[in-house]
Amino acid sequence: MEVGFLGLGIMGKAMAMNLLKHGFKVTVWNRTLSKCDELVEHGASVGETPAAVVKRNKYTIAMLSDPSAALSVAFDKDGVLEEICAGKGYIDMSTVDAETSIKINEAIQSKGGHFLEAPVSGSKKPAEDGQLIILAAGEKALFEQAVPAFDVMGKKSFFLGPVGNGAKMKLVVNMIMGCMMNAFSEGLELASRSGLDPHTLLDVLDLGAIANPMFKLKGPTMIKNSYAPAFPLKHQQKDMRLALALGDENALSMPIAAASNEVFKRARSLGLGDSDFSAVFEAVKSVKH
Amino acid sequence: MAMCSTFCPRIPHYSFLGATPAIRSISPSSPFRLSVRALSSPAQSSSSSSSPAKEIPGRIGFLGLGIMGTPMAHNLIKAGCDVTVWNRTKSKCDPLISLGAQYKSSPEEVAATCDVTFAMLADPESAVDVACGKHGAANGMSSGKGYVDVSTVDGATSKFISGRIQGTGALFLEAPVSGSKKPAEDGQLIFLTAGDKALYEMVAPFLDIMGKSKFYLGDVGNGAAMKLVVNMIMGSMMASFSEGLLLSEKVGLDPNILVEVVSQGAISAPMYSVKGPSMVRSQYPAAFPLKHQQKDLRLALGLAESVSQSTPIAAAANEMYKVAKSHGLSDQDFSAVIEALKAKQ
Numbered sequence: 001m002e003v004g005f006l007g008l009g010i011m012g013k014a015m016a017m018n019l020l021k022h023g024f025k026v027t028v029w030n031r032t033l034s035k036c037d038e039l040v041e042h043g044a045s046v047g048e049t050p051a052a053v054v055k056r057n058k059y060t061i062a063m064l065s066d067p068s069a070a071l072s073v074a075f076d077k078d079g080v081l082e083e084i085c086a087g088k089g090y091i092d093m094s095t096v097d098a099e100t101s102i103k104i105n106e107a108i109q110s111k112g113g114h115f116l117e118a119p120v121s122g123s124k125k126p127a128e129d130g131q132l133i134i135l136a137a138g139e140k141a142l143f144e145q146a147v148p149a150f151d152v153m154g155k156k157s158f159f160l161g162p163v164g165n166g167a168k169m170k171l172v173v174n175m176i177m178g179c180m181m182n183a184f185s186e187g188l189e190l191a192s193r194s195g196l197d198p199h200t201l202l203d204v205l206d207l208g209a210i211a212n213p214m215f216k217l218k219g220p221t222m223i224k225n226s227y228a229p230a231f232p233l234k235h236q237q238k239d240m241r242l243a244l245a246l247g248d249e250n251a252l253s254m255p256i257a258a259a260s261n262e263v264f265k266r267a268r269s270l271g272l273g274d275s276d277f278s279a280v281f282e283a284v285k286s287v288k289h
Numbered sequence: 290m291a292m293c294s295t296f297c298p299r300i301p302h303y304s305f306l307g308a309t310p311a312i313r314s315i316s317p318s319s320p321f322r323l324s325v326r327a328l329s330s331p332a333q334s335s336s337s338s339s340s341p342a343k344e345i346p347g348r349i350g351f352l353g354l355g356i357m358g359t360p361m362a363h364n365l366i367k368a369g370c371d372v373t374v375w376n377r378t379k380s381k382c383d384p385l386i387s388l389g390a391q392y393k394s395s396p397e398e399v400a401a402t403c404d405v406t407f408a409m410l411a412d413p414e415s416a417v418d419v420a421c422g423k424h425g426a427a428n429g430m431s432s433g434k435g436y437v438d439v440s441t442v443d444g445a446t447s448k449f450i451s452g453r454i455q456g457t458g459a460l461f462l463e464a465p466v467s468g469s470k471k472p473a474e475d476g477q478l479i480f481l482t483a484g485d486k487a488l489y490e491m492v493a494p495f496l497d498i499m500g501k502s503k504f505y506l507g508d509v510g511n512g513a514a515m516k517l518v519v520n521m522i523m524g525s526m527m528a529s530f531s532e533g534l535l536l537s538e539k540v541g542l543d544p545n546i547l548v549e550v551v552s553q554g555a556i557s558a559p560m561y562s563v564k565g566p567s568m569v570r571s572q573y574p575a576a577f578p579l580k581h582q583q584k585d586l587r588l589a590l591g592l593a594e595s596v597s598q599s600t601p602i603a604a605a606a607n608e609m610y611k612v613a614k615s616h617g618l619s620d621q622d623f624s625a626v627i628e629a630l631k632a633k634q
Binding site: 123126135168177189190191194204205210214217256 | 467468469472479481501502504506511514515517518519521522523525526528529530532533535536537539540541542546547549550551553554555556557558559560563589592593596597598599600601602603604605606608609630
């Protein structure tokens with residue numbers, strides 16, 4: 001199967017690499033072209049622009065960092081919309097708000113193209129291991145056609161209905177995750193300040209009802225103040241902000257999410273935006289009263 | 290844990306259930322007979338002890354037969370232990386009495402007639418009352434006995450009780466548990482103990498009957514703190530999960546699918562998979578009463594304040610549980626906190 005791939009950041013690079021390793025012919029594009037080099041070594045070809053990639057491929061996948069990048073790749077000069085047409089499918093796996101997704105969908109469809117939003121749950125390692133969870137919504141037929149690619153990149157795919165539902169599901173999941181990371185940070189810090197060994201806390205947590213892979217994976221590195229980015233904090237805070245906006249639109253009170261967002265903002269102000277989102281722990285530690 | 294029952298036939302005044310092969314030498318005046326089965330060579334069971342023998346408790350007291358105490362005491366009885374119970378409401382003792390437990394009408398009498406007394410009370414106030422009140426356990430304690438408080442309380446309460454107990458010459462162990470009703474029934478609790486190490490070692494076999502793992506964390510207060518930290522995280526997680534379920538529904542998603550998506554990923558926790566489906570149906574059968582979760586958050590916030598730590602997420606969660614209590618949901622499962630975010634009917 002042939003596919004275009006736009007966006008070779010932390011996630012896109014790993015996902016495109018998986019496709020290549022599983023025999024897909026992949027045409028890549030990235031804003032910084034040099035990021036394509038490693039993929040080329042593994043057999044990818046390069047398109048100079050998003051439009052060039054779409055021109056040469058029936059299906060194009062995008063994995064961009066935020067709503068503005070997703071809109072830019074679609075709408076700007078030399079963007080996807082210049083070459084999208086009937087018979088071509090665009091699968092945007094970026095995490096954006098529902099409005100952005102709906103906007104891109106409308107524009108794609110107005111050119112006769114087919115659209116699927118498909119944000120993922122999972123960060124760098126699941127991307128590398130092909131263990132992502134794919135939250136797709138939009139055109140069902142395109143979803144079916146994308147399944148071979150999804151099965152390579154992920155362990156499970158959901159089709160959630162009309163465009164916007166994938167975006168919303170992703171935001172809800174990441175909202176819970178951001179709150180959990182904050183709760184975990186508060187607990188780790190309280191354990192330490194109370195004279196307990198935080199590693200023992202990790203052991204206790206791992207045995208009980210609130211054991212989860214995120215605590216198990218991140219706990220040890222957080223205790224060592226090590227925050228190599230698997231999921232950059234700035235993106236987590238963006239997701240909290242978008243989730244809170246959804247809550248606002250629906251008049252739903254979300255005090256935990258609101259409190260968590262504040263701590264992520266504080267972490268950004270401490271310069272931790274490009275660190276892993278677990279670096280919110282540093283913001284939790286830094287407050288003394 | 291299941292292994293123990295094959296080693297513990299239901300013999301009155303039976304003791305020793307664990308892995309320690311040490312043999313206790315029995316004085317002629319001992320009121321009970323020991324039947325010991327070491328897990329290692331059978332030859333040991335007939336020899337006199339060559340290593341320092343540990344005191345192995347014969348009669349076990351159990352104070353407090355609520356959601357947790359009842360199955361815990363039940364497991365001890367099933368394993369062949371000699372158990373004497375007390376509960377503020379006597380009728381709660383009846384099922385256990387019919388299974389072979391003895392009954393005394395006050396914590397003091399239980400403590401006086403038992404070697405080790407466990408206490409599982411709902412909150413600091415009851416824990417203090419049962420241990421130190423009129424006809425409290427402390428009045429029946431003396432050198433050679435032990436008191437294991439399995440209640441979840443703050444450090445200061447635990448230290449207060451510990452002081453009173455140890456003042457009688459007895460040993461004290463705080464041992465709050467992680468795990469609610471089902472783990473208690475299944476003998477899968479996690480004990481977070483601190484206090485007298487000698488008592489910890491003595492009661493290890495009983496902890497192993499009631500639980501799947503145990504930690505010894507040092508000085509009194511450390512077990513209490515660890516439990517509060519764990520339940521602080523748990524309370525915040527449940528509150529956040531509630532927000533997620535409601536938001537998914539409000540924006541037109543199926544909350545059951547949210548539960549499934551969560552269960553597939555990095556934030557998948559048993560609590561979410563177990564409670565999610567019933568929360569979606571607005572059902573909250575009490576495994577861990579909401580009032581106790583709020584109590585734990587309140588105590589955790591107190592702990593945080595004592596170490597000058599700001600905990601905005603736990604504070605926000607605590608407010609949600611308080612709102613839920615004001616809606617009359619104190620005795621429902623703590624997952625009923627989701628109701629705090631719904632529009633009042």
